Amino acid sequence: MAVMEIRTYGDPILRKNAETVTEFNDELRQIFNDMLETMYVKNGIGLAANQVGLDKRILVCDSGTREKPEVYKLANPEITESSKEKTVFEEGCLSFPGLTEKITRPAAITVKAKDENGKDITIKATGLKATVLQHEIDHINGRVFIDRMTPVKKMLHNKELKEIKKLREKK
Numbered sequence: 001m002a003v004m005e006i007r008t009y010g011d012p013i014l015r016k017n018a019e020t021v022t023e024f025n026d027e028l029r030q031i032f033n034d035m036l037e038t039m040y041v042k043n044g045i046g047l048a049a050n051q052v053g054l055d056k057r058i059l060v061c062d063s064g065t066r067e068k069p070e071v072y073k074l075a076n077p078e079i080t081e082s083s084k085e086k087t088v089f090e091e092g093c094l095s096f097p098g099l100t101e102k103i104t105r106p107a108a109i110t111v112k113a114k115d116e117n118g119k120d121i122t123i124k125a126t127g128l129k130a131t132v133l134q135h136e137i138d139h140i141n142g143r144v145f146i147d148r149m150t151p152v153k154k155m156l157h158n159k160e161l162k163e164i165k166k167l168r169e170k171k
Contacts, residue, residue, distance in 0.1 A: 004038045004052040006094045009144070010165040013050045014095055018057045018140040021075040024118035028058075032073040032116050036060045044094045046132040048139030051095050059136040063129040070129065074121075077113035077137050082106035089131045091145050097167075099160050103148045105134050 007013055021028065031054065039047040039060055046061035057076045064070030087107040092100040109130045111123045125133055135145060146154055146161070154161075 002034045002037070003041050004034055006038070006042060007051055007053050008095050008097065008164055008168045009146075009161060010168045011053075011095075013053055013055065014139070014144055015142045016050060016055060017142045018048075018050050019055050020057050021114070024075070024114070024116065028075070029116050031056070032058065032060060036062075036071065036073070039094075042094050045128075046136040047094065048136045050139055050142075057140045059133075059140060061129075061132045061136055063127075063132050072123065072133075073116045074111070074113040075116070075118070077111050077133070077140075079109050079134065079137060080112050081108075081110035083108040087127075087131070089128065091131065091135060093135070093145050095139075095144065096146070096161075096164055099146075099157060099164065101145070101149055101153055101157065103131075103135075103145055105131055105148070109134060111137070 035047050035052060038052060045063055046059065048059045049056040059077060060073050062069050062071045083106045085107040086104050088102050088104050090100050091103045108126045111133055113121055115121050
């Protein structure tokens, strides 16, 4: 397994609608495993492929605990149902180091996807799991969590966003 480089705010791939996965093979399973390792090493709970520079509709997440992990490796995930009820979580993002904000999202969702072997799966999620899945699905659709901030909140983070971009450009 290998730790992958995290792409940060300002990288054009974060705004790209990722390509559908059509081949389920050992190479894809290795990418899932590398992404999962990267997510854990970087202390994340979710990671989308475009965050590591890959143009694929895949994500990994673990909204469980150290004692009881709840790991998902999903290809081509789609939200098929969303509750009208909303919830607010303090979100952060590996592509926006150091930045957090309260984001409002549907409290419950249903996601249809394929697992790492191409088998159809359906996930009903609430709480943190729903938030993480929505955050990562946003990524593969070219949307980042600051897009869900109010204009005022986004403006309040303007200095941090400029710093993140500046650090990316120095690499």
